[in-house]
Every structure is written in C-alpha cells, then in structure tokens.
Amino acid sequence: MDHFERELARMMRDAQEYTPFEPAQQNRLRTGVLVRRRVRAAQKAVGSVLVAAGLGVGLVLLPHAPDRDQPQAPVPRPTTGFSSPTTTPSPTQPPSTSPTGSAPTTPTAPITTESAPESSSSVGTGPSGTAPAGPPATIPATPSGSITPSSPPTTTGEPSSFVSATGAG
Amino acid sequence: MEQAQAESYDGFVAARWSALFHLARLLCGGDRHRAEDLLQEALVKLWFVWPKIADEAPEAYVRKVLARAAARSARRRWWGERPVEQLPDLAQTGDESAAVVERTRLEAALAQLPPRQRAAVVLRYYQDLPEKQVAEVLGCPLGTARSHASRGVARLRQILADVIEPVG
Numbered sequence: 001m002d003h004f005e006r007e008l009a010r011m012m013r014d015a016q017e018y019t020p021f022e023p024a025q026q027n028r029l030r031t032g033v034l035v036r037r038r039v040r041a042a043q044k045a046v047g048s049v050l051v052a053a054g055l056g057v058g059l060v061l062l063p064h065a066p067d068r069d070q071p072q073a074p075v076p077r078p079t080t081g082f083s084s085p086t087t088t089p090s091p092t093q094p095p096s097t098s099p100t101g102s103a104p105t106t107p108t109a110p111i112t113t114e115s116a117p118e119s120s121s122s123v124g125t126g127p128s129g130t131a132p133a134g135p136p137a138t139i140p141a142t143p144s145g146s147i148t149p150s151s152p153p154t155t156t157g158e159p160s161s162f163v164s165a166t167g168a169g
Numbered sequence: 170m171e172q173a174q175a176e177s178y179d180g181f182v183a184a185r186w187s188a189l190f191h192l193a194r195l196l197c198g199g200d201r202h203r204a205e206d207l208l209q210e211a212l213v214k215l216w217f218v219w220p221k222i223a224d225e226a227p228e229a230y231v232r233k234v235l236a237r238a239a240a241r242s243a244r245r246r247w248w249g250e251r252p253v254e255q256l257p258d259l260a261q262t263g264d265e266s267a268a269v270v271e272r273t274r275l276e277a278a279l280a281q282l283p284p285r286q287r288a289a290v291v292l293r294y295y296q297d298l299p300e301k302q303v304a305e306v307l308g309c310p311l312g313t314a315r316s317h318a319s320r321g322v323a324r325l326r327q328i329l330a331d332v333i334e335p336v337g
Contacts, residue, residue, distance in 0.1 A: 003333075004322070004325075004326055004329075004333050005294060005322060007333040008290075008294050008322070008325060008329075008333065009294040009295065009297070011271055011272075011275045011333075012195060012275065012291070012294055012295035013295065014268060014271070014272075015191070015195075015268075015271070015272035015275055015276070016187070016188070016191040017187075017191070017272075018187050019186065019187045019190045019191070020186070020187070021182060021183045021186035021187075025186075025205070025209075026179075026182075028209060029182070029209060029212055029213065032209055032210070032212075032213040033213050033216045036213050036216075036217070040217075
C-alpha cells in the first residue's frame, strides 16, 4: 500500500459522520418490511395457485389409460431345447432326420446344418407321411445340434426309403 | 419469539446504522438519498434472514447486499425518481470546513468511477478487506476484483492528484 492508497483509506474513514437512526427511518424500515412481507405472501399464494393449476391441467390433459396398458405377458422362452412331438412334423424338423438319411454317405457330416436343405427338399418332395415317424424318436433326446450323433442308430432303418425317395424325386 | 427477534434486530440497526450508512454513501458516490434507499433495502432483506444469521455476521450480510446492489445499480435505467415542486435541501458551500471539503471531493471523485470499480475500491480501502474477500463480496473472480480495484485506484489517483500529493 503506497502513500496515495493510505491517504485514500484515511480520507474514506475521516469522511464518516455520525448519522443517528431516526424514528422516521425506523418507521420507513418497518413499512418496508411489511410491504415486503405482503409481497412475499402474494408471491407464495400466486405460486401455489399456479402449481395447483398446472397439476390440474396436467391431469386433465393426460391421456386416459387404455386397456393395452396392462402388464405384458411373459415373453416366451426360445425353443432351443425340448419340443413336443406335435410340432416336430413341421418341415423344419425333417432336416434332423435327413442328415441321418445322408449319414451313410458321410458319417460325420450330418452334424452340420448345411446338408439339411438337400435332405429337406428330399423330404418335402418325398414321403412326407413317413417323415413324422423319424423325428419324434430323435428330437426328444437332445437339442437339434447335438442329436445327430445319437440319431443315426435309431433311423438307420429308414434312410433306405428316403434315399430311394430322393432318388426317385 | 417475534418480539425478541424484533428487539435484537432493532438493536443491531440502531448500533450500526451510522457506519452502514457511510458505507452505502461511499458506494453510491456520495448520493445520500440513494444511499439511504440502498441501506433500507438491504436492511429489509436482513430482517427476513435475521433468525438465521443474527448470531453469525449480520453486518457482513448487509455489506454484501449493499456492495452487490451498488455494483449493479448502473444497469438500472430508472431510479424511481419523481419530479417534485420543491428541491430538497442542497449542500451549502459557504461554511465548509476542511473536512467537509475533503469529503466532498472524495465523494465527487468516487462518483466518477464505474459502480463496480467504486465498490471494489470502497471494500478494499474503507472496509480494509483482502482482495479475496472483495471478490467474494462482489461475487466475481479474484482477478476481476483485483482489476476493478487497481483501475479504480488509478483513476482516483488522477482525479485526486492535487489533493493527495505524491511523496518522494
């Protein structure tokens, strides 16, 4: 703090003069407090009214709940595992049997699904009535991916007819 | 409860009115009427927070309200002034003592500063607050408060060059 700053501070302090707190100022202060209190009360009331009005309008404008707002039914589980015999006769199942049909030619190949289209076409064109008999016996054992090793023994008797069918088709 | 609050509040205001009024007057550049309005406004605000800060630092609260209101006062376009038929009492210049002359010059010099610079100078040199506290009271960064104070003092140095002569 240099000389000027010290002098500035001194001047500011010396300039102070005693000013009593007069009754007129006290009354004015009281009036100011009362006015401000009323203003605050009015603001609070207006705010409450606005909030209530907003809530009311919001409730009115809300769409009425339709019936489909009910809880959803449980999502069906993926059908990767056990399947009932009634669904197995579908054209998707015969592929598991058809590998067995082609099993005699490639014993390890039937594991892959790539051979399915060939056999499915053969099944579709061939004896569709005989196809349901094969799958129910093979599918309940294990999932489709892993049943092929176990299926050949059960379906070894039928491939001959299938092969002959595809051969005919 | 209300009565006790009112009594303690009145006691504080009566005891500190003179000092607070002088602070408000410096912050307003010597305008008595504006200073009184400003102080009234700050004290009304104080009333509503009195139960919370009565035992802490009510004067610091008033100081903050005063300084911030004075610093942003320049942004207001209308001061609530109304034309009157008779002018209020003006300062008489015939019988001024040296102290009054000095005060008048100081207030005239302060009135030439921008409000924020004036508030920073008054808080720094009259209230003797450190720069950090000046920034806190004004609600601005430390560098800004420092800049306001230094620019204000530089301007006052020019204005009051003939009153406060440099030493050495």
